[in-house]
Every structure is written in structure tokens, then in C-alpha cells.
Amino acid sequence: MxxxxxxxxxxxxxxxxxxxxxxxxxxxxxxxxxxxxxxxxxxxxxxxxxxxxxxxxxxxxxxxxxxxxxxxxxxxxxxxxSPGVERKLYTEEHLKRYIGYNVEVNISGLLKGKKKYEGELLDFNSDELKIECEEEDIAIPRDKILNVNLKGDF
CATH class of the missing domain: 3.30.300.70 (RimP-like superfamily, N-terminal)
Incomplete structure (x- = not known):
């Protein structure tokens, strides 16, 4: 099996x-x-x-x-x-539920010189996740994402 x-x-x-x-x-x-x-x-x-x-x-x-x-x-x-306050977001349903919340996104490699982004989850699709990070919208390719966690500052 x-x-x-x-x-x-x-x-x-x-x-x-x-x-x-x-x-x-x-x-x-x-x-x-x-x-x-x-x-x-x-x-x-x-x-x-x-x-x-x-x-x-x-x-x-x-x-x-x-x-x-x-x-x-x-x-x-x-x-x-419980999945905890700073829960990992595993599924599309989890991402959808937490649009508008602060998340931490860890990525493989570098994107604009960084491996980790924190900000408000704005949207996502099959190709990318969009967050507002330091008043700038960042599109993170899904194939670079290692994990997404909810941030417990709400």
C-alpha cells in the first residue's frame, strides 16, 4: 500500500x-x-x-x-x-480560510534576497501565493514554498 x-x-x-x-x-x-x-x-x-x-x-x-x-x-x-496558534497551512482550504491573516512563508532558495517572508495573505492560485510584506505586494511561486504558517499576532 x-x-x-x-x-x-x-x-x-x-x-x-x-x-x-x-x-x-x-x-x-x-x-x-x-x-x-x-x-x-x-x-x-x-x-x-x-x-x-x-x-x-x-x-x-x-x-x-x-x-x-x-x-x-x-x-x-x-x-x-490542536494545530496550534501558529498552525501550518497545508491545504487550499486552509489558505482560503486565512486570507487576510498574517502568515510566515519559508521558501527554498532566495526571492529578492530573502528565504522567509511575513505579511498579510492576500490571495493565492495554483502558481503563486500573494502576501503584503512591508507595504509591498510579493508574489511567491508555489514551487518555491517550503511551508506557510499562520502568525499568532491576532
Missing amino acids: TKNTFMERMSALIQPIVNNLNYELYYLEFKKEGNNNYLRIYIDKKEGNISLEDCESVSRAVSDMLDKEDPIKDSYYLEVS
Whole structure:
């Protein structure tokens, strides 16, 4: 099974549980760090902040399902958390949601002599991301972007 197929299957199993508990599945990852595997589930909600109790509720429900379905053959740790204030923006939906917010964009190589830009996310398309940085609009090619994070100054 390819990594994409595996993640699609995991998302299909986890998404309904998260939704039924009135949360949003913000992002899902399965990573090997050292000798350990981690299934990380990032949850969010439309209004308010994610609490420890929210994470515990999702963790219990997902853990019960994983015990029954047993989709992961290797041992792993299950972690459920909020994506955090300075969350990484992974998807088109994330970018769309945070237009008008301040972001930090890290790029490969240099663009106008810089590897990192901070500013207001103005717009994006399949080719570039536009931010207002120091009162200048900057178009950053998407193929140069390493990551985009929300800045926690709101």
C-alpha cells in the first residue's frame, strides 16, 4: 500500500469520527521518528479553542476504532492535538480560510534576497501565493514554498 493510499484510508476511517464529535479534521500525519511511529491527528472547531478534553474525547473514539479495524500493523503512538496558534497551512482550504491573516512563508532558495517572508495573505492560485510584506505586494511561486504558517499576532 502506498503512503497516499494508506493516508486516504486512515482519513476515511478517522474523518467520520471527528465530524460526529463536532470537530474538524484539520490534518492527519503518520511519521516515523527514531524507532517510533506516530499517528498524529490535528483537530479544530469552527468556534472557540480546542481543549485537552476535546483531544481526549477524539483520542478515545479514534483509539476504539483503530483497535477494532487494526489498519496499522506496526506499533505506533496516537497523538491528538490542536494545530496550534501558529498552525501550518497545508491545504487550499486552509489558505482560503486565512486570507487576510498574517502568515510566515519559508521558501527554498532566495526571492529578492530573502528565504522567509511575513505579511498579510492576500490571495493565492495554483502558481503563486500573494502576501503584503512591508507595504509591498510579493508574489511567491508555489514551487518555491517550503511551508506557510499562520502568525499568532491576532
